[in-house]
Amino acid sequence: MPKDGGIGASTLRREDIRFLTGKGRYTADISLRGQAHACFLRSEVAHGRIRSIDTSAAEEMPGVLAVLTGEDFTEVGGNPTGWLVQSRNGATMKEPKRPVLAHGKVRHVGDAYAMVVAETYEQAKDACEAIEADIEELPAIVDMAQAVADSSNRVHDEIEDNVVFDWGWIEENRAAVDAAFETAPHVTTLELVNNRLSPNAMEPRASIGDFDSGTGDYKLYTTSQNPHLTRLLISAFVMGIPENKLTVIAPDVGGGFGSKIYHYGEEAAVLAASKRLNRPVKWVCDRSEAFLSDAHGRDHVTKIQLATDREGNFLALRTETLANMGAYLSNFATCTPTFLHGTLMAGPYRTPLVYVNVKAVLTNTVPVDAYRGAGRPEATYSLERVIDKAADELGIDPWEIRRRNFIDPGAFPYTTPVGLVYDTGNYHATMDKLRELSDVAGFEARAEESRQRGKLRGFGLSTWIEACGIAPSNLVGVLGCRVGLYDAATIRVNATGNISVLVGAHSHGQGHETVFAQLIAEKLGVDANSVEIVHGDTSKIPFGMGTYGSRSLAVCGSAMMKAADKIIDKGKKIAAHMLEAAEGDIEFTDGSFSVAGTDRQKSFAEIAFSAYVPHNYPLETLEPGLEETAFYDPANFTYPAGAYGCEVEVDPETGGVDIVRFTCADDFGNVINPMIVQGQVHGGVAQGIGQALLEGVVYNEDGQLLTGSYMDYAMPRADDVPSFTVDHSCVTPCTHNPLGAKGCGEAGAIGTPPAVVNAVVDALRRAGHDHITHIDMPLTPSRVWTAMQG
Amino acid sequence: MKVTMTVNGRPMSAETEGRTLLSSFLREGLGLTGTHVGCDTTQCGACTVHVDGEPVKSCTVLAQDVAGKSVTTIEGMANKDGSLSVIQQAFQDHHGLQCGFCTPGMVMISAALLNEKPNPTEEEVRHYLKGNICRCTGYHNIVKAVMAAAGADSRKLAAE
CATH class of the missing domain: 3.10.20.30 (Beta-grasp domain)
Structure with missing residues (x-):
């Protein structure tokens, strides 16, 4: 049994106390003295040319302090894409400018083109309605196929076919893949849509700009998953504010799921307004605005083909995808459908030949970017759906066809045909575990019992693998990434022996304050309660890249381990001096430094005290103090994997789907806090169920968002999901980071959608609906019922 | 006014x-x-x-x-001495919160449920909570926390 507060213990979360008592401090909870309030005026049309904006009436409204438009930001830069992807013909992708406020044109419903700052939010909102904008409405570009086909209508005038890039992965393999299809004994083809989702962190975005005219310093409080990245983008690309004059603080953040990775124009706008007014300016997004302006996720239209022999051995795989970018390129929009999607198309399988083609298409819709899983759910869904279809066509059991094609546990490290090297894994083990937990033997009896109640029961299987803990900076640099992807930690041992750990990762639900303290407590042999985790404030923490892509533990946790090693090394030098022994004879165990083979020792607290009160200290060779920083740049991605099983009951009268059992068997490598890992899986699975059954962003042909509130966008609610069975007992530790950790944050959202859809298709086919081979998500009652009618 | x-x-x-x-x-x-x-x-x-x-x-x-x-x-909602009330403590004990944003509403609605119905079934808990959205937890641990606060054996939920 692990010790509470150490590695492996389900230590209760310390952050819960403030969240459970109403003492959390989210951006919207912060009120600065003298703050004014901002409201943004957003386009009501999907596509239009701005002829003029008359703000004079608005400026005269009660309480109004300033009205800003795109004209006020023509001197500053644009919000860049973080990843330049090359087309398969070698051309660099096209990058349209994304201004702080729309200028010249509005490009999606919700595109902000003016901002009012007033004494109160209500006054600002009222004044927005007094702005008179003359906007010439242009035909909306909504459908991706049409956007590509009709070059006369352009989202950005300079991008003629609305295509940002046409990417081939790996282009050199294309001919061999095509040749394999020519001769393959069997080819399974599936066309599918990976539905557009709205991330919907429960805390809407919010930002407060606070300019200090005395010092010239800017401070931005904002809902961010990565305050340093936000600072970098504002400093280097958008506003030109030197980094040492801009502090970005992401306090308690109420969920992100990707949507708060990105820099948004509102952040720059409140900073500019604060400088102009010499007052803090606060903006809090409402949910309606969030649907119209938070980056959406997914939205792929894919054709996937799997070539097999008659025994179901995979021979080759190829896909063609149109990936919706929306109206502008959000910061990581371009890497999501490419390097986080194409590189995963091998899955956990030995498929020798794989080719992926992705065209990134601009449309008059909200920008699309990474959402929990980011590219990997899209890859997994396509793959696991086509495998089920192939299994059915070939008359092979879905478990068996997967088993037949898994990478052998002895084959690691394994180089895939899509550019990754899996360091370790055991896909047989997780699928066997799933089979054991799913009570496969009892299925027929349960199905019969369902039949007696008039319900159709089905089982769906999916396996998944993810590349996370992204990634070696030099590798991503070659691939077009404009930033590094290391993380950083500073361990500051204070004079009386307690410890502050300043980390680059950001917690917005992941429980870092607890888990990271467990890591340090175990490593340094101290009480977890003496360790405080500091995050979210660029003026305190070292430059880290924040939290997304299931990276916090694998990358920032590894930086913490490196920093702790430095602390121990220095502690040994201090101890050697104090104990009058050779440094090489000092051992560090359970929080104490001792001379090997003797009972002479110094506690961690004594060493810390000596470092800060260096009376008996090797000052001639060693600096005082006990504080170390480490940056950790991963040697490779990490590759968590697993197998998910879903059992559904379909009501043939209504097409309604009930999820009656859901089981996960995952390999996350080494786990620090099982309670938190299980919670991450629960949440991911619920989001996956949401995608599969409930959620979908819908635009009409005019580009109007039809799913702009919780009345129309179906979020999973407590009675839409079952209790889950989750297991992470299969462990193949990551081989290249010091924790052996792989990451668990996105697993549920990746593995779940294909398991659910496979289950529904299975239920319908078992009931004799042989014509049904696929239904596009979300599998609403109407879609399922319609499919059943043939 | x-x-x-x-x-x-x-x-x-x-x-x-x-x-x-x-x-x-x-x-x-x-x-x-x-x-x-x-x-x-x-x-x-x-x-x-x-x-x-x-x-x-x-x-x-x-x-x-x-x-x-x-x-x-x-x-x-906390006890007079500042310690967590039974329902708050159950949320912590069962990891019924992650980002904490929906949590105040979840605690308030759960307290209302237990006032109304001290021993709800899992189905009744899920039904009562359906007006409160959580994006982080998948509800599993929230339901568990409410059941535990009601004195029910939360192990009756799916095994972990």
Whole structure:
């Protein structure tokens, strides 16, 4: 049994106390003295040319302090894409400018083109309605196929076919893949849509700009998953504010799921307004605005083909995808459908030949970017759906066809045909575990019992693998990434022996304050309660890249381990001096430094005290103090994997789907806090169920968002999901980071959608609906019922 | 206008406009920012408080309509000595929260459920909580926490 507060213990979360008592401090909870309030005026049309904006009436409204438009930001830069992807013909992708406020044109419903700052939010909102904008409405570009086909209508005038890039992965393999299809004994083809989702962190975005005219310093409080990245983008690309004059603080953040990775124009706008007014300016997004302006996720239209022999051995795989970018390129929009999607198309399988083609298409819709899983759910869904279809066509059991094609546990490290090297894994083990937990033997009896109640029961299987803990900076640099992807930690041992750990990762639900303290407590042999985790404030923490892509533990946790090693090394030098022994004879165990083979020792607290009160200290060779920083740049991605099983009951009268059992068997490598890992899986699975059954962003042909509130966008609610069975007992530790950790944050959202859809298709086919081979998500009652009618 | 009500046992007042919502009154008027606003259509439940003992979504009630009534918010839920109440403690014990944003509403609605029905089934818990959205937990551990607070054996839920 692990010790509470150490590695492996389900230590209760310390952050819960403030969240459970109403003492959390989210951006919207912060009120600065003298703050004014901002409201943004957003386009009501999907596509239009701005002829003029008359703000004079608005400026005269009660309480109004300033009205800003795109004209006020023509001197500053644009919000860049973080990843330049090359087309398969070698051309660099096209990058349209994304201004702080729309200028010249509005490009999606919700595109902000003016901002009012007033004494109160209500006054600002009222004044927005007094702005008179003359906007010439242009035909909306909504459908991706049409956007590509009709070059006369352009989202950005300079991008003629609305295509940002046409990417081939790996282009050199294309001919061999095509040749394999020519001769393959069997080819399974599936066309599918990976539905557009709205991330919907429960805390809407919010930002407060606070300019200090005395010092010239800017401070931005904002809902961010990565305050340093936000600072970098504002400093280097958008506003030109030197980094040492801009502090970005992401306090308690109420969920992100990707949507708060990105820099948004509102952040720059409140900073500019604060400088102009010499007052803090606060903006809090409402949910309606969030649907119209938070980056959406997914939205792929894919054709996937799997070539097999008659025994179901995979021979080759190829896909063609149109990936919706929306109206502008959000910061990581371009890497999501490419390097986080194409590189995963091998899955956990030995498929020798794989080719992926992705065209990134601009449309008059909200920008699309990474959402929990980011590219990997899209890859997994396509793959696991086509495998089920192939299994059915070939008359092979879905478990068996997967088993037949898994990478052998002895084959690691394994180089895939899509550019990754899996360091370790055991896909047989997780699928066997799933089979054991799913009570496969009892299925027929349960199905019969369902039949007696008039319900159709089905089982769906999916396996998944993810590349996370992204990634070696030099590798991503070659691939077009404009930033590094290391993380950083500073361990500051204070004079009386307690410890502050300043980390680059950001917690917005992941429980870092607890888990990271467990890591340090175990490593340094101290009480977890003496360790405080500091995050979210660029003026305190070292430059880290924040939290997304299931990276916090694998990358920032590894930086913490490196920093702790430095602390121990220095502690040994201090101890050697104090104990009058050779440094090489000092051992560090359970929080104490001792001379090997003797009972002479110094506690961690004594060493810390000596470092800060260096009376008996090797000052001639060693600096005082006990504080170390480490940056950790991963040697490779990490590759968590697993197998998910879903059992559904379909009501043939209504097409309604009930999820009656859901089981996960995952390999996350080494786990620090099982309670938190299980919670991450629960949440991911619920989001996956949401995608599969409930959620979908819908635009009409005019580009109007039809799913702009919780009345129309179906979020999973407590009675839409079952209790889950989750297991992470299969462990193949990551081989290249010091924790052996792989990451668990996105697993549920990746593995779940294909398991659910496979289950529904299975239920319908078992009931004799042989014509049904696929239904596009979300599998609403109407879609399922319609499919059943043939 | 000045609106007065009893909040967490103490009479409190603040100047408001006629259109001020109870959620804004609590957050901006009284500085009780534990009540969160997660939507603008009365759908998410993050703003749930109790008015005279009944759960109410405070983003849909005008502050002036609550004048003179008794309101309990998340700030009033702990025991008198400051320790977590049974329901709050159950949320911590069972990891019933992650980002914490929906949590105040979840605690308030769960407390209302247990007032109304001290021993609910899992199905009844899920049904009662369906007006409160959580994006992090998948509800599994919230349901478990509520069952545990009700004195039920939460191990009856799916094994982990």
